[in-house]
Amino acid sequence: xxxxxxxxxxLKIFLRLFFNVLFIVYLFIVFLSTTAHIIPPxxxxxxxxxxLLFPLIAASYIIFFFLIIYFKKYKHLPVAxxxxxxxxxxxxxxxxxxxxxxxxxxxxxxxxxxxxxVRLFDRYNWKNNYKYRQPIxxxxxxxxxxIVCLQEYYFQSDGKYPTTEYLQKKLKAKNINQYFSIHxxxxxxxxxxxxxxxxxIKKETIKFKNTSNIVLITDILxxxxxVRIYNVHLESFRLSEEDIIFLKKPTNLTTNYxxxxxxxxxxxxxxxxREIQTDSLFNSIKNCKYPIILCGDFNDIxxxxxxxxxxxxxxxxxxxxxxxxxxxxxxxxxxLRIDNIFYSSHFSSKNFSIDRTNKFSDHFPIKCDLYxxxxxx
Numbered sequence: 058x059x060x061x062x063x064x065x066x067x068l069k070i071f072l073r074l075f076f077n078v079l080f081i082v083y084l085f086i087v088f089l090s091t092t093a094h095i096i097p098p099x100x101x102x103x104x105x106x107x108x109l110l111f112p113l114i115a116a117s118y119i120i121f122f123f124l125i126i127y128f129k130k131y132k133h134l135p136v137a138x139x140x141x142x143x144x145x146x147x148x149x150x151x152x153x154x155x156x157x158x159x160x161x162x163x164x165x166x167x168x169x170x171x172x173x174x175v176r177l178f179d180r181y182n183w184k185n186n187y188k189y190r191q192p193i194x195x196x197x198x199x200x201x202x203x204i205v206c207l208q209e210y211y212f213q214s215d216g217k218y219p220t221t222e223y224l225q226k227k228l229k230a231k232n233i234n235q236y237f238s239i240h241x242x243x244x245x246x247x248x249x250x251x252x253x254x255x256x257x258i259k260k261e262t263i264k265f266k267n268t269s270n271i272v273l274i275t276d277i278l279x280x281x282x283x284v285r286i287y288n289v290h291l292e293s294f295r296l297s298e299e300d301i302i303f304l305k306k307p308t309n310l311t312t313n314y315x316x317x318x319x320x321x322x323x324x325x326x327x328x329x330x331r332e333i334q335t336d337s338l339f340n341s342i343k344n345c346k347y348p349i350i351l352c353g354d355f356n357d358i359x360x361x362x363x364x365x366x367x368x369x370x371x372x373x374x375x376x377x378x379x380x381x382x383x384x385x386x387x388x389x390x391x392x393l394r395i396d397n398i399f400y401s402s403h404f405s406s407k408n409f410s411i412d413r414t415n416k417f418s419d420h421f422p423i424k425c426d427l428y429x430x431x432x433x434x
Contacts (some may be wrong), residue, residue, distance in 0.1 A: 238271055284348045404427045
């Protein structure tokens with residue numbers, strides 16, 4: 058009997074130690090998932106990988122925290138409570154409950170802004186590209202916004218695949234700034250474009266090495282004031298549809314080790330490239346003396362280094378409580394809000410929306426109304 062008691066006692070000690078270690082490891086993982094903005098990918102990509110899973114990690118931790126309260130395990134609160142506050146603060150980027158306390162009284166005329174990655178107007182869907190090109194163009198014309206920021210823009214100069222001509226003819230925003238990173242066959246142009254109802258007074262670009270991704274800068278006049286529009290397309294993961302399907306339903310990890318390793322390589326490479334691109338963009342924003350509107354495809358999520366760094370200086374127009382956590386990616390992977398509209402304190406925003414009825418691209422278009430408050434700084 059004494060021997061059995063000793064064994065049981067040792068087992069209890071072992072289990073207690075095991076669960077304490079597990080508890081510490083879990084808390085550390087939760088903490089790391091909130092630090093992607095502090096720890097850049099060049100130092101460690103682990104927080105960036107965990108940030109991709111942040112909605113799931115946060116949901117598990119909220120349940121875990123309330124179980125601590127329910128079972129009256131108050132001795133864990135000195136560690137669990139600060140981490141809970143940190144998690145809830147980051148969740149606001151996905152479910153912006155703190156915006157409920159903001160005062161958004163507006164007296165000025167709204168400026169309707171649309172941002173849309175148009176996936177080259179489906180140019181390379183060889184059999185059906187005309188089927189989707191026209192609905193994309195017609196959607197933009199129907200919305201007829203004051204400012205339009207388009208990423209993965211395609212223009213064909215021989216008139217066989219008219220995009221620019223059609224939009225300039227139909228839109229009220231006829232002033233255009235476009236830049237093409239890639240030219241093929243003398244007629245095919247691939248890049249990015251900004252349309253504006255307001256006069257354009259200056260055009261610039263922020264170019265990045267070894268990539269076609271770019272930031273297009275357009276200075277416009279609103280009520281005789283210069284406003285800077287950043288149209289952003291940052292580095293994507295460049296995963297194939299086969300890679301994305303594998304991520305959604307990973308099977309036979311032993312035999313598909315090479316596939317998993319390739320995906321990790323692609324993700325890591327994109328994290329590192331976006332860090333450099335984000336730092337260049339951030340420096341431009343920090344030194345800009347004008348009011349700012351920043352739109353585009355960031356290819357990164359609200360828990361990421363990219364998002365958090367931009368959000369230090371600019372506010373996000375996203376203000377909806379959405380079961381999809383604001384997902385703007387029209388694909389297999391859920392909860393990817395990778396398209397954004399940011400703005401400086403000279404503006405306030407209303408009526409942000411994600412049009413998920415528009416499924417002609419692999420991104421959903423996003424739009425909002427911005428109100429310009431001239432005296433704000």
